Amino acid sequence: MMMRRVAPPASATEEKEATAAAAGVPGWLGALLSTRFFLACGAHPGSPRNECNMFCIDCRASAAAAFCYYCRSHRHSSHRVIQIRRSSYHDVVRVTEVEDVLDIGGVQTYVINSARVLFLNERPQPRGAGAAAGKAAASPYNCEICGRALLDPFRFCSLGCKLVDTKRQYGHEAAANNVAAGAGGNEADAGGSKQPRPQGRRRKGTPHRAPFGS
Numbered sequence: 001m002m003m004r005r006v007a008p009p010a011s012a013t014e015e016k017e018a019t020a021a022a023a024g025v026p027g028w029l030g031a032l033l034s035t036r037f038f039l040a041c042g043a044h045p046g047s048p049r050n051e052c053n054m055f056c057i058d059c060r061a062s063a064a065a066a067f068c069y070y071c072r073s074h075r076h077s078s079h080r081v082i083q084i085r086r087s088s089y090h091d092v093v094r095v096t097e098v099e100d101v102l103d104i105g106g107v108q109t110y111v112i113n114s115a116r117v118l119f120l121n122e123r124p125q126p127r128g129a130g131a132a133a134g135k136a137a138a139s140p141y142n143c144e145i146c147g148r149a150l151l152d153p154f155r156f157c158s159l160g161c162k163l164v165d166t167k168r169q170y171g172h173e174a175a176a177n178n179v180a181a182g183a184g185g186n187e188a189d190a191g192g193s194k195q196p197r198p199q200g201r202r203r204k205g206t207p208h209r210a211p212f213g214s
Contacts, residue, residue, distance in 0.1 A: 025166060025212045026102065028057045031065050033120055033160050037084045037091055041068035053084045057101060085117065092117040103212050106155035107162050108143075121160040122146045166212060 032055050041050040052066035058079040072081055082097050087110070095109055095116045109118050125148050139149035145161035156162040 035065045037066050044068055044070045055082045087112050090123050091120045108150045108154040108157050119158040121158050
C-alpha cells in the first residue's frame with residue numbers, strides 16, 4: 001500500500017501572502033500601510049535624527065518595520081528604502097520613490113514642498129464652515145472607498161483606499177471562481193449526465209493589469 005504524503009496546512013500569514021500575490025499586491029504594501037512612523041528609535045535614543053521614518057521593501061515585514069537614518073546606514077545600506085514624510089499630521093510618500101515598484105494609478109497626488117506626493121492611508125473628511133470644508137462640499141470628485149473629496153478626477157484618496165478596492169474586487173473574482181469550480185465538480189460527480197449548453201457568441205472582455213503590479 002502506497003503512503004501518500006499530505007502537505008501541512010498553510011498558515012494564516014502564508015494564505016494572506018498568497019491572496020495578495022494573486023491580486024497583484026506586493027507583500028510589503030500591507031505592512032507599510034499599518035506601520036507607525038515618526039516614533040523615536042529605541043536603538044538610537046540620544047541621536048538627533050532618530051525618528052523612525054523609513055521603511056525597507058526588501059526586508060520581510062516585522063513589528064519593527066520602521067527605522068531611523070542610523071539604522072538604514074547599518075542594516076539597509078544596499079536595500080530599497082522608502083522615506084515617509086508628513087503633511088498635516090498624516091503620512092505621505094513621494095511619487096518618485098514608489099512609482100517604479102508600485103502601480104499608483106487612480107490615487108490622488110498632491111504637490112508639497114515642490115515634490116509630488118500621495119497619502120498612505122485614509123484621512124478624515126473636513127467638516128464645519130472652514131475653507132477646506134467648503135472646497136470639499138464643492139468638489140465633484142470623491143474617493144470611491146471613503147467618499148473623501150478629491151481635487152482631480154482620481155478614484156482614490158490614498159494607497160490604503162486603493163488596496164481596499166483591490167481586495168474587494170479580488171474577493172469577488174475568487175468567489176466566482178470557487179463557485180464555477182464547484183459547479184464543474186458536481187457535473188463530473190454526476191457522471192457528466194448534464195448536456196452541454198450551446199455556446200453563444202462570446203463578447204470579448206477588456207484585459208486588466210494587476211492593480212498594484214509593478
